[in-house]
Amino acid sequence: MILTDSLLDFFLETRKHSEDICQPLEIEDYVVQPVIDVSPPKWHLGHTTWFFEEFILKPHAKDYTLFDEDFSFVFNSYYETVGKRVVRSDRGNLSRPSVKKVYEYRKYVTDGIKRFLAINQNQEINAILEIGIHHEKQHQELLLTDIKYILGNNPLLPAYSKTFEDYPIESHQQDWIAIEEGIYEIGHNSNDFCFDNELGRHKVHLHSYEISNKLVTNKEFIEFIEAGGYHRFDIWHAEGWDWVSQNNVTSPFYWHNIDGEWYNYTAKGLQKVEEQAPLTHISYFEAFAYAQWKGFRLPTEFEWEAAQAFFPWGKRWEWTESAYLPYPNYQKADGALGEYNGKFMVNQKVLRGSSVATPSMHTRHTYRNFFHPQLRWQFTGLRLAK
Amino acid sequence: MILTDSLLDFFLETRKHSEDICQPLEIEDYVVQPVIDVSPPKWHLGHTTWFFEEFILKPHAKDYTLFDEDFSFVFNSYYETVGKRVVRSDRGNLSRPSVKKVYEYRKYVTDGIKRFLAINQNQEINAILEIGIHHEKQHQELLLTDIKYILGNNPLLPAYSKTFEDYPIESHQQDWIAIEEGIYEIGHNSNDFCFDNELGRHKVHLHSYEISNKLVTNKEFIEFIEAGGYHRFDIWHAEGWDWVSQNNVTSPFYWHNIDGEWYNYTAKGLQKVEEQAPLTHISYFEAFAYAQWKGFRLPTEFEWEAAQAFFPWGKRWEWTESAYLPYPNYQKADGALGEYNGKFMVNQKVLRGSSVATPSMHTRHTYRNFFHPQLRWQFTGLRLAK
Amino acid sequence: MILTDSLLDFFLETRKHSEDICQPLEIEDYVVQPVIDVSPPKWHLGHTTWFFEEFILKPHAKDYTLFDEDFSFVFNSYYETVGKRVVRSDRGNLSRPSVKKVYEYRKYVTDGIKRFLAINQNQEINAILEIGIHHEKQHQELLLTDIKYILGNNPLLPAYSKTFEDYPIESHQQDWIAIEEGIYEIGHNSNDFCFDNELGRHKVHLHSYEISNKLVTNKEFIEFIEAGGYHRFDIWHAEGWDWVSQNNVTSPFYWHNIDGEWYNYTAKGLQKVEEQAPLTHISYFEAFAYAQWKGFRLPTEFEWEAAQAFFPWGKRWEWTESAYLPYPNYQKADGALGEYNGKFMVNQKVLRGSSVATPSMHTRHTYRNFFHPQLRWQFTGLRLAK
């Protein structure tokens, strides 16, 4: 548990960072929701604020007045415990509250927390606050990837930033790291913050395996495309093949073939695909098919965790072969916070690592991210095992 | 054909009026598209501008430079002749071009037309310009009703304007106007502007009938609701009954029952239903069911036109029993302008009259409006016949 | 009103004819429902029987015992007045009652009617019986076209009959019949049976027009296909163009292009398209597009009725430009029989004439058939007007 002073700094830094991410946006960019998985930026700004209001100020701060009674309805995401909420698919239909009002809401709640912390310090509050901060950091990653979706699917393809680097290169040589058979301890084991899905540290037996020290690159994936990988049913899951066929998928997300050359939309706008950069914006289905085609496989999340110290990571979330399931002795939290992770443990795949969009102090080698196997708008990537 | 000078005034007044309608909006309100039938206000502003650029400046103005080459893709509505376009359901996914840019586009094209007209005057250009003006006036009505939809379906129910009056009362007594059997001439018959679907003036034989001099009121419709009208299958079309059942329709659009009293969203925000005001925001299905329940029927568009001089109209578009079909000898225009009306002449019902949202100089007793029978977001109303 | 004796003969002949139509079927053919518009043959056999049981025997025959209490649920089609029923899309999911049981049901009810008529003779009963007979005749046409659908969409393409002739040739020369402007009387005007939608004989003013004495042939439609008719948006309704695009329609229903030659499925199995035969199995959208392409139009149902004595008809149901609407002073019947026609009078087009599948004594020059504009499994055809 960190001390209250540094916790306040951590809180304020986090609040500021969300707004920094939005700094390049036009007001219009805050509003739209082009597909159901993408939320409007102003919704992220409001929802992360609502979390602090709902779980700290409302129940614990004496004489606190809600900023607006309707905001719980507007900015609740999925907490059934807390009451009714705007249906997810309707978030992009809401022009009000305005962006200006959402920033006022942020300031009101941030100030409220500051005042509250000045006179209230106890472990329970600090624990919720810490969850709220990490919750906002999670949304910062979504905020960035949702903004990329909004701009990258606009026919004008506007750039987001001249400095954000979404295609960093791994310059070392590919090699295989050999891990010996044995019992490995998996899961969180320090006093630092973690989510409930990382807890229940436990033993896993792993047979000997090898895992790549490098992510698959764009160049390697272009070979897959050119070898007809998107047209060979035998390397895909049945559901993956349906997904490819129904959506007519022929390349990673954001890629455009212009006169025979591959371009992709990046934070800087449309650019030629950087062949040496690690592949990204692929679904689990594509990751699996690529591995099949190469004669290798994806690692499990346990294999990844046991080997993670041997390779540089932090550029792409990496699809694993593991389904998102509870660890032995998994305990979900009481009340609304118990809805955070456990109820999503079906039909999703685990991703490990972290990406160029992950904010500072939000990476852990035990962190378990999870998405449905067809999703591609995150900075997903692929590391082979055998 | 009107003279060029007054045509220019007419043009400028129309251009200004579209922007006046949007004056109360926040920038965010310009962007969203809560359902497929509603377009974002900035799209209306851009599309009506694109019409003048595409059909006048681009083909006829020497040395004219397009404001932005991508705008044809963004702001074309349905003219297949003119090329590719943003799918209608995606209009609300576009944060760019920004509202500011759209207003620059409007100014650029309005100035372009002014300069062009100063040196080009001929009947062909004037005719297209006149269509463009009336096209923009049509969109002004949609602009208002789309804004009402956007605000009236926002959970915060923000008001649009303190002065716009969408529930005007007809204070005269209801009575029946008797029309004699005979041959009546139907369709446009002056030199003034009209759309192609009003042309082909022709004779129609009408049997004797009676038609109400007054629109059905909210009070009368509340009687229908209280008599269980929404739950009696025998007074609905089969498709109407499916629509009621699947959408769980129990009142006109924008109506809310709060603690047993009827409220509705108006331009001034949520207000008690004004019982004396003419009913509005009903589908054809509801209009038909009400008439059945009362033992009367809807007039045909021919009966309406033959009697229109005897009653005050201009408050509600009135559903008729007529399907939207071509008049005898209907001729559609050549080229892209031929896509204006004819291709919609199936599966739609004719509405006659005009509404509180219809701009000045855009009403005619031969005007044929048309919508699918389930739509309710226009200021639709109901006049009985027998 | 016809006399009871001949009415009994008429009844028995009609009952027998339904079973004759099914004589070539395997038991399996009676069961399936490949699309929602097609009903399983055993359902038609049961439903037409249920009509007599429900509206005559159950209310009027003393001491009558229902054949099976559950059959009302199974064989009611759409009469909301009469109670719950199997959802239309589920008809093909019912393996029971078996075909054998349905034939027993037919015999039981036919015998019941015979016994009942022997001692009950009055105008009211006769009128309902007559409706029931014509109701069964309507279903005989559907029975034939549904059987064609079931067999014609089976990958084995089994033949139905060696003698049924679905592609009869009209051997006379095409010519135009000129009709003078004037007032014409439209609607039923004898004591013979008709449906309620034909009543309300009334005057219609028609401007002068010309109408073809011959249906459009397959050969003529092949010219349309070869001229790219299915790829020219400008000759289609907007909804028609969506239908063509979404369903990838490139020819009439049942047509197959094999090595560059046109074949179609007929009652005799797959055969070369008979070029001289009248075109059939087209939607209203295709009929309209063809007429546009030729520079002509479809007749209205009034133009068709005013001219029908001048041309041979009875081979194809002919699409008209008219929407299916009530005639002036249309009165629907009381009770469940009132659900027969009126509630379908929206979003459908009128077809006139009769087809090779229409049973004897079921054709009238005032008969109004109706279908949604995209449907093609009936023996629909096309006659031009100008």
Added chain:
Amino acid sequence: MILTDSLLDFFLETRKHSEDICQPLEIEDYVVQPVIDVSPPKWHLGHTTWFFEEFILKPHAKDYTLFDEDFSFVFNSYYETVGKRVVRSDRGNLSRPSVKKVYEYRKYVTDGIKRFLAINQNQEINAILEIGIHHEKQHQELLLTDIKYILGNNPLLPAYSKTFEDYPIESHQQDWIAIEEGIYEIGHNSNDFCFDNELGRHKVHLHSYEISNKLVTNKEFIEFIEAGGYHRFDIWHAEGWDWVSQNNVTSPFYWHNIDGEWYNYTAKGLQKVEEQAPLTHISYFEAFAYAQWKGFRLPTEFEWEAAQAFFPWGKRWEWTESAYLPYPNYQKADGALGEYNGKFMVNQKVLRGSSVATPSMHTRHTYRNFFHPQLRWQFTGLRLAK
């Protein structure tokens, strides 16, 4: 590998058993497909036959003549390698080939195999034959559950058999079996037949756990219903809660509440729910919610396999918490047979054990069955762990 003589007996016994299962059916019952997951019985009979023709007779039997060239198209299930096939959702639309023809096909291929085996004996052929036999046994289970679906969803609720017992009672007392922490070997380890998904025997570390010696009973599940289990979002997965809400699920499949008492459809027709019998026809979502409500959990497939010798099983397929994933070193077979298992290893849950519908010689303690988490028409059940 078993000897050819007993293999032939095994083959003939299996072929006969499929037909025995269908003995109580009417011809009509063979044809229908009420939902996409259920196949028509005649399709199962044809498909299991096609497997022997396609993989043995066609490639290996000299001078073999296909029974019908079109049958590969009709009876291929999902083998993309082998060519085009009827879309799964269309199986119930096929009235032909007739049931009689399918039985002829069965006899033709069974005789063909007999003749072929008399002169061809080698390990490769025997291995494929053995797969074909086990493939047919798998379909026998589906055949029974599909028949139950067809009859149990018919409004007449016809019985299937007077002797088939689908609600056997486990009469022993419930108790917990304690398993110690340790390394356990998982996967197939004999020379007997198994599917490829059971291979790759490997070590798994298990923490100590307890597992029930008895399945959850109907009586226990009624307590869950009465405690409002279907209405408490906090015990469901988010996707489970959506499934319950959208489908309005309030009880296990085949259950009907009649005047406050629970009945269920069984092979003998509609009967009162046998409270002592093990619960069945529940989805994984329901199994999980029940366990949550009781404060326990589902076992993993590894925990199940490590404990299986301690409890009687064979009545219900038991949902586990494990996702269906490849074992370490999983190798899929070459060619079309490689499509058997591997391509389904995403978004499905593992079930262990076997059910009242599993044919003899088709149970193994390493057998891995798998279904999507919402499916209920199999004889699924539930065993708790902690």
